[in-house]
Amino acid sequence: MSIQIKNLNKSFGDFHALHDINLNVPTGSLTALLGPSGCGKTTLLRIIAGLENADNGEIWLENQEVSQRHVRERKVGFMFQHYALFRHMNVADNIAFGLTVLPRSQRPSKDEIQHKVNELLKLVQLPHLAKSYPSQLSGGQRQRIALARALATQPKLLLLDEPFGALDAKVRKELRAWLRDIHHELNITSVLVTHDQEEALEMADEIVVMNHGKIEQIGSGAALYENPQSVFVTEFLGEVNVLQGEIFSGSLKIGDYQETRESASNQPQVRVYVRPHEWQISREPVDNAIGQAEIVSQHIWGATVRLAVASPHSEQPVQIVVSPHEQRVAQWQVGEKLWYKPTQTQVFRLPEMVEYVI
The missing domain is CATH 3.40.50.300 (P-loop containing nucleotide triphosphate hydrolases)
Structure with a gap:
């Protein structure tokens, strides 16, 4: 039917x-x-x-x-x-x-x-x-x-x-x-x-x-x-990080990171959303990374390892999920710094307020 x-x-x-x-x-x-x-x-x-x-x-x-x-x-x-x-x-x-x-x-x-x-x-x-x-x-x-x-x-x-x-x-x-x-x-x-x-x-x-x-x-x-x-x-469907960025001259900018957004008009403030698994991280400098940030906590949950990173571009620590294999190889520790770069972003202009109650 x-x-x-x-x-x-x-x-x-x-x-x-x-x-x-x-x-x-x-x-x-x-x-x-x-x-x-x-x-x-x-x-x-x-x-x-x-x-x-x-x-x-x-x-x-x-x-x-x-x-x-x-x-x-x-x-x-x-x-x-x-x-x-x-x-x-x-x-x-x-x-x-x-x-x-x-x-x-x-x-x-x-x-x-x-x-x-x-x-x-x-x-x-x-x-x-x-x-x-x-x-x-x-x-x-x-x-x-x-x-x-x-x-x-x-x-x-x-x-x-x-x-x-x-x-x-x-x-x-x-x-x-x-x-x-x-x-x-x-x-x-x-x-x-x-x-x-x-x-x-x-x-x-x-x-x-x-x-x-x-x-x-x-x-x-x-x-x-x-x-x-x-x-x-x-925000409602799945976990996501919220960062502050800007769009200028056809580029999205978050810190030192730039991403082409040719069809977007200039916006001095935009919300940038990145899922916890959509990050590239490294101890060595990464081309086009947002910058460096410190790991403030680490949690192991089942088959994933979650790193919380203090970012000047986010009100809350950025959540980054890595696999147990990646953690065994990298051995990330609380207190050390890493370079971080999004692999995928969703962008919405401000102000677009969201109100809901779980």
Whole structure:
């Protein structure tokens, strides 16, 4: 099922929650709505589902305008952060619930329902828990059962609202890969709401970055990460260093570093963004380096070594990531100086203020 949203707006009193939203979700894709708390992503998901009504605009599901259709008519499955399983029902009955409440003309027989429940338990790899109750399950198991229940009525569209937000980091990571595999196996159109950049980058075919009720940018994780179109997207998606520079006579300048920017007009102040892994460093002078700077701290985190470097061109120490092999060869130490040079930059002119709350 494809989704097309046209010129959609939603307000709650004086608060404009969604501003002129236009979005296309192709059939079979897993699309993430990514943004900070209060950016409008859950409101948009609820409007797609039919749980909220937009003030104006159009929602098309599989080439049919559904703005005035009840949630029951949209053939949508839901998976929420807090499971919403019925505590008084066992696992099998929870999964079967959506089928048992269908109108009599659409309701499968008891044998058909039982067969469907068994199939779904196998799909989520929990057939041995059919007679267990939600209180007897782990958080990860509850979410698997919640997904099975969402899929029981064979929805054409699966909507997931922060589905792993209540789980610990290890379980979240396991369930991300598992859910993505199931999504591709079933080829169902899915829309995922999350504020977790890693989750969106790992799972989604396409990411819709939202802020203050507006869509900032749409694209694959790689495209957004490598070519952000705004300060917000640059700062929100992944870790980044912020340096102060200037553009003059067709060149970006940071200290002694120069980079050709022929199409850019003169700007006495620009923000320059460099990812922690986008640096060349050396003990010996480097051609076109920003200059020399002192290592003020060093941290080893898993397979990476992080150096913090005091730079006069940044309010915070510049974070530089090197591989363990590079560290074994170079043996960088706190207190010594290095030459540093960016290998890739993103530049935005000032002032372009960014406001958001994680």
